[in-house]
Structures are given as structure tokens and as C-alpha cells.
Amino acid sequence: MTKPAPVVMDRHExxxxxxxxxxxxxxxxxxxxxxxSACRSALVRRHLAGEQALAAFLGVPPEKxxxxxxxxxxxxxxxxxxERSRASQNDGQATDMGAAA
Numbered sequence: 001m002t003k004p005a006p007v008v009m010d011r012h013e014x015x016x017x018x019x020x021x022x023x024x025x026x027x028x029x030x031x032x033x034x035x036x037s038a039c040r041s042a043l044v045r046r047h048l049a050g051e052q053a054l055a056a057f058l059g060v061p062p063e064k065x066x067x068x069x070x071x072x073x074x075x076x077x078x079x080x081x082x083e084r085s086r087a088s089q090n091d092g093q094a095t096d097m098g099a100a101a
Contacts, residue, residue: 009065011043017058028057 009017018025025039032038032053042050046069057061063070 014043014054014058014065018054021057023056023057028053032056063094 015025018028020026026036027080029036029040029050032049034049034053037056038047038050040050041047042054043055051066051069055065058065
């Protein structure tokens, strides 16, 4: 059985669909208790809350609208992310309380 194709809408199609439903991107953002520009930002770059508000309004999961933004990270990216999380300065090691040099 084949996987269903992603919806993949570009920003112009999303904006047109919002206007077809007689509302605005600002109204969607305000209704979701977000900054009024959140949905406009989601059209051009990653904005998690704005993407979720738009997806909920359109009735489509955000992963289907923006598959490139929700792609699974490669093994290389996973390794980098795990190294960053381990490189915290607040990793719980004991503080050196010896005399100053």
C-alpha cells in the first residue's frame, strides 16, 4: 500500500485559502492567543505556534503542509543535537572550591 501524498501548500495557496474562508492570518493568530504576526511569520519561516494555528484552521496536520520543516533529522543532526545538550555548563559537576592561584 502506498503512502498518501503530502498536502504541501505554498504560502500563496495558504493565504488564498484563508481569504476564501473569509478571514485573515491576523485573525487566526489572535484567535489562537498569539502575536498578530505569528501566522504571517509561519508562511515564510519556521514559527511553531503560527504553523500549528494555521494547520488547525485548515484542518490539516502541519507535517503535511510543511513536510520539509518536519522531516526526521538525519543521524548526523541527531548526533550534533545530543552533543549540544551534553555540552551544558550546568551539567551538575562539583564546583572547584579550592584557593585562588
